[in-house]
Amino acid sequence: MGHVISVRGSRAQVGFPAPTPLSHARPTVGSFLSMKAVDSTIVGVVTAVESDSGPHGYRAKAHVDLTGEIVRTADGSAQFRRGVTVFPAIGDAAEALSSDGLRVVYGSSASRTIRIGHIAQNRDVPALVDYDSLLSKHFAVVGSTGVGKSSGVAVILNAMMAADAGLRVLVLDSHNEYGRSFGERALVTGAGDLRLPFWMFNFEEMTDVIYGGRPAVPDEVDILAELIPLAKSHYQSYKVSGERPALARRTVRSGGFTADTPTPYLIQDLMALIDERMGKLENRASRMTHHRLLARIEAIKNDPRYGFMFENANVGGDTMASVLSRLFRLDGDGRQVTVLRLATLPGEAVDAVVCVTLRLAFEFGLWSDGALPLLIVCEEAHRYASADPSVGFAPARRSLSRIAKEGRKYGVHLGLVSQRPAELDPTIISQCSTLFAMRMTNEADQALLRSATSDIAAHLLDLVPGLGTGDVIGLGEAMPLSTRLHFETLPAARVPSSEMTVGRPETGSLGGDELVRTVIDRWRRATSGQSLVEEEAPALVPDAERPSILRAPASDHGPGAPTPLLQQARASILKR
Known part of the structure; x- marks a missing residue:
C-alpha cells in the first residue's frame, strides 16, 4: 500500500503513491497497518490521512500510531504484545493488517475473556474483553442519549454473568429500562415489592x-x-x-x-x-x-x-438477613442480577435509597471478606456523584467514592453509566480502568475522557462525535488493544426500554376523556395506594338532604335527646 517516510518516537508517517481502489483495503482513520521488522511485525493504527504533493512523489500520507508488535513464541505461534522494541525504518513497506493479524491482536491471552461484539474493521473478528480486568478494576460506559448505551450495558452484563456463575449484579435502574434485558437471570424489584426497613x-x-x-x-x-x-x-x-x-x-x-x-x-x-x-x-x-x-x-x-x-414499622423483627439476601441475590435461586427500579420510588427518597444500597454493598463486602464478587451498576451516575460538591446528596457521593477507591479489596466492583461524564466526580471516573465511549458531541465530556485515559491510542477519542448507534471506542486495561468496535445486537425482546412505553396503546386508541381519566387514576394511585377516579361525577345533593352530625336521623330518640352521632362528635372534641 505504501512506505514509511517518517518516524518520530511512537509515531510514523506512511506515504501512498496513488488512491487505493474501492475493491481493496483502504488506509483510513481507525484502520490498522503492518510493517515488517527483522523478527516481528509492527502494528500501527491510522489516526489521520491527508493529501501530499511533496518531493517524494506520494499522493497521500497517513499518520500512524505504533501500538505494538506481533512476535513468534517458542512453539511457533503468533502473539501480540503492546509496545514496540524495533522501530520501522524509512522505506519499509506498509500494508493493511490481515484478518489473521487482527485475530492475533484481539485474541486476548487472558484466561477468561468475554465477547461483547465485533471489531469495526472486520465483522468476522470478535471483540474480546478480559473479564477479570473488567470486573476487578471497574469500568464505565458513557455516551449521549439514544446511542445504544443501555443495550451495550446489557450486552456486557449478560456476557459477564455467562462467564462467571458466582457473580452477583445489582443494577440501579433510574428509568426502569432493564426489567426484561436479563430474562430468567433477573429479579426485578421496585416500590411494590421492595423491602428496605427504615432502621x-x-x-x-x-x-x-x-x-x-x-x-x-x-x-x-x-x-x-x-x-x-x-x-x-x-x-x-x-x-x-x-x-x-x-x-x-x-x-x-x-x-x-x-x-x-x-x-x-x-x-x-x-x-x-x-x-x-x-x-x-x-x-x-x-x-x-x-x-x-x-x-x-x-x-x-x-x-x-x-x-x-x-410497611411493618410497628411490628418489629430483624429482617436484615433476608433483605440482604434478596437485594444481592444470595438466596441461591439461580438468579444473578437484581434490577432495582428507582423510578417507582418517591423522587425525594431516591438519593437516600441509592446511598443505603451502596453503603450496604460495601459493608457486606467488608464484613464478609469479599466472599462473593458483587458488581454495582449505577445508571445516571452523575446524579449521585456530581463534580459539583454542592449538588446532590453528599453521603451518596461518599458511598460511591468509597466503592470506587476501596471496593475491589472486598469484592465490591463498580460499573458507571452516564450521558454526561463531565458532570461526574473526576476522582470516581478516574478509578475506572476500562472505558467504553459512545457518541458524544459535548466538548467538556470529550475533554474529560482524554484526561481520564493514559492509553497511547487516546487519539481514538477524536472519533467519538461521529460514531454510529451501537459503535463504541473501547479503551483501557480490559481491552487487548484500544479500538473501535460494535456491540452485539440484542434480541428485540431483550432490548432495554422504559416500562412507561412498553405496551403503550397506539395513538388514538384511547378517547380523550378515557385517556385523561387513566392518567388521573395513575397519578392519584401513586400517592394514595388506591383508585380515586369515580365512574361518574356524583350529582349535587341539596343542602336539606345532606347528612349532618347535628341533624338527628330518623330514630326513636325523643325531642332534645342527644343523638349517637352528636355524642360521638362531642366525645372526640373533648378527647382532643
Missing part, C-alpha cells in the same frame, strides 16, 4: 428521607440523634424480656447503640419518646419543634409511596 438507614439517610432532600431543621435533628439510640435500646430490652413496659415508667438508656447502628426499632417507640419529651417541656417554642417533628414522621410513615420502608 437499616443510617442517620444521614433517615434525615434525608424525613425532610425530602431539603435542608434539615437543626433542633429537630438534635432530637432525632438523641432519641433514635434510645428507641433501639428500648426495642432490644423489650425483645430480651418479652415485656413491653410503658416508656414513661422506665429510664431508657442508649445501651451502646448509635443512630447509625443497623439494628431494629419501632417507629412508634421513637414517636412515643418524642411525645413524652414534649409533654415535659414548658417552653412553647420547644414544644412546637417536637410537634413539627412528630408531624413529619407521621406524614411520611402514612405515605403509601414509602411503604417499602414503613
Whole structure:
C-alpha cells in the first residue's frame, strides 16, 4: 500500500503513491497497518490521512500510531504484545493488517475473556474483553442519549454473568429500562415489592428521607440523634424480656447503640419518646419543634409511596438477613442480577435509597471478606456523584467514592453509566480502568475522557462525535488493544426500554376523556395506594338532604335527646 517516510518516537508517517481502489483495503482513520521488522511485525493504527504533493512523489500520507508488535513464541505461534522494541525504518513497506493479524491482536491471552461484539474493521473478528480486568478494576460506559448505551450495558452484563456463575449484579435502574434485558437471570424489584426497613438507614439517610432532600431543621435533628439510640435500646430490652413496659415508667438508656447502628426499632417507640419529651417541656417554642417533628414522621410513615420502608414499622423483627439476601441475590435461586427500579420510588427518597444500597454493598463486602464478587451498576451516575460538591446528596457521593477507591479489596466492583461524564466526580471516573465511549458531541465530556485515559491510542477519542448507534471506542486495561468496535445486537425482546412505553396503546386508541381519566387514576394511585377516579361525577345533593352530625336521623330518640352521632362528635372534641 505504501512506505514509511517518517518516524518520530511512537509515531510514523506512511506515504501512498496513488488512491487505493474501492475493491481493496483502504488506509483510513481507525484502520490498522503492518510493517515488517527483522523478527516481528509492527502494528500501527491510522489516526489521520491527508493529501501530499511533496518531493517524494506520494499522493497521500497517513499518520500512524505504533501500538505494538506481533512476535513468534517458542512453539511457533503468533502473539501480540503492546509496545514496540524495533522501530520501522524509512522505506519499509506498509500494508493493511490481515484478518489473521487482527485475530492475533484481539485474541486476548487472558484466561477468561468475554465477547461483547465485533471489531469495526472486520465483522468476522470478535471483540474480546478480559473479564477479570473488567470486573476487578471497574469500568464505565458513557455516551449521549439514544446511542445504544443501555443495550451495550446489557450486552456486557449478560456476557459477564455467562462467564462467571458466582457473580452477583445489582443494577440501579433510574428509568426502569432493564426489567426484561436479563430474562430468567433477573429479579426485578421496585416500590411494590421492595423491602428496605427504615432502621437499616443510617442517620444521614433517615434525615434525608424525613425532610425530602431539603435542608434539615437543626433542633429537630438534635432530637432525632438523641432519641433514635434510645428507641433501639428500648426495642432490644423489650425483645430480651418479652415485656413491653410503658416508656414513661422506665429510664431508657442508649445501651451502646448509635443512630447509625443497623439494628431494629419501632417507629412508634421513637414517636412515643418524642411525645413524652414534649409533654415535659414548658417552653412553647420547644414544644412546637417536637410537634413539627412528630408531624413529619407521621406524614411520611402514612405515605403509601414509602411503604417499602414503613410497611411493618410497628411490628418489629430483624429482617436484615433476608433483605440482604434478596437485594444481592444470595438466596441461591439461580438468579444473578437484581434490577432495582428507582423510578417507582418517591423522587425525594431516591438519593437516600441509592446511598443505603451502596453503603450496604460495601459493608457486606467488608464484613464478609469479599466472599462473593458483587458488581454495582449505577445508571445516571452523575446524579449521585456530581463534580459539583454542592449538588446532590453528599453521603451518596461518599458511598460511591468509597466503592470506587476501596471496593475491589472486598469484592465490591463498580460499573458507571452516564450521558454526561463531565458532570461526574473526576476522582470516581478516574478509578475506572476500562472505558467504553459512545457518541458524544459535548466538548467538556470529550475533554474529560482524554484526561481520564493514559492509553497511547487516546487519539481514538477524536472519533467519538461521529460514531454510529451501537459503535463504541473501547479503551483501557480490559481491552487487548484500544479500538473501535460494535456491540452485539440484542434480541428485540431483550432490548432495554422504559416500562412507561412498553405496551403503550397506539395513538388514538384511547378517547380523550378515557385517556385523561387513566392518567388521573395513575397519578392519584401513586400517592394514595388506591383508585380515586369515580365512574361518574356524583350529582349535587341539596343542602336539606345532606347528612349532618347535628341533624338527628330518623330514630326513636325523643325531642332534645342527644343523638349517637352528636355524642360521638362531642366525645372526640373533648378527647382532643
